[in-house]
Amino acid sequence: MIKSMxxxxxxxxxxxxRNIIVEIKSVNHRYCDVTIKMPRRYSFVEERLKAIVKNIARRGKIDVSIMVENITENDTTVKLNALMAKQYYDNLNELKNDFKVAGEITLQFLATLPDVMKTVPHLEDEEELLKSLSIPVEEAAKRLNEMRVIEGKKLSEDIEKRGDSIREMVKGIEVRSPEVTVAYTEKLRDRIKELVGNNVTIPEDRILLEAAIFADKCSVTEEVVRLDSHIQQLKSILSKSNQPDGKKLDFLVQEMNREANTIGSKANDIQITNVVLDIKSEIEKIREQVQNIE
Incomplete structure (x- = not known):
C-alpha cells in the first residue's frame, strides 16, 4: 500500500x-524525523512516544504537539523555603541598621521575595502518565496514517496513469524507429545521385551496408525495452507495495529518465525527439509525485 508522507x-x-490534546503533522523528508513538543515536566516519556509514531509512520518530517491541561487541584504543592526567608530577613535588618532606615519588615513583603514560596509539581507516576499520553498519541498517529493512505492512493493512480501514457508513447517510438532507417536509405541514394549523377552505378550492397551501420548506431531497441520494463516494475511496486518504497521508486524514475535521454540522443529523428521530450515531461511529473511517497 503506497502512502503519502x-x-x-x-x-x-x-x-x-488531565485533558490531553495531540496534533501530528508530517511532510516530505528523506528519513524518519520525529520531533515532539510538549511540557518539559513530561519529557522523560518523549522517546517512548516517538517509538509509537515511528511504528506507524516510517518516513517523513513529523511534528508532534502535545498539550496537557491538568483538571485537578492537587497536581502541585506550595513549599516554603524558611532558610531563604530568614536570610532575607537578617539581611534586610542589617540594611535598616546600617542606613538607619525606618519601617517594618512584614510577612507579606517576605512572602513576595524570590524563592521564598515555590510551587512544585507532584512527581508523576511514569507508567500511568505514559499510558495516558500513549492513547491520544497512537490515535492521532492512526488518523495521520489514514490521511497518508488516502493521499497515497491518489498519488498511485496519477503515477499509473502517467506510466500508461509513457508506454503508449514508447510504442510509437517502436513503430517509428524502423522507418528512420528506411528514410535514411532513400536520402542516401538521392544524395549520391546528386553528387555523381545517373551515369555511375552505385552498388546496392554498399548502400545497404551504410544503412545497416546507421541503423545499428541509431537503434534504440534496448533502451525502449528497458524503459518499458521500468514502467511495468513501477506499476508492480505501486500495486503490491507493503512497505515504504519511496526511495526505490525514486531510483526507478531516475533509470527511466536515463533511458529516455539515451533514446533522444541516439534516435537521430525529429519525430522521436519530440516524443522523447513528452516522455521526459511525464517522467518529471512522476518524479515530483514520487517525492511525496513514504
Missing amino acids: TGFGRSEYTDGK
Missing part, C-alpha cells in the same frame, strides 16, 4: 486528572 492527525483524551 503528507498528512495530519488529531486526538483528544482525558484520564480524569
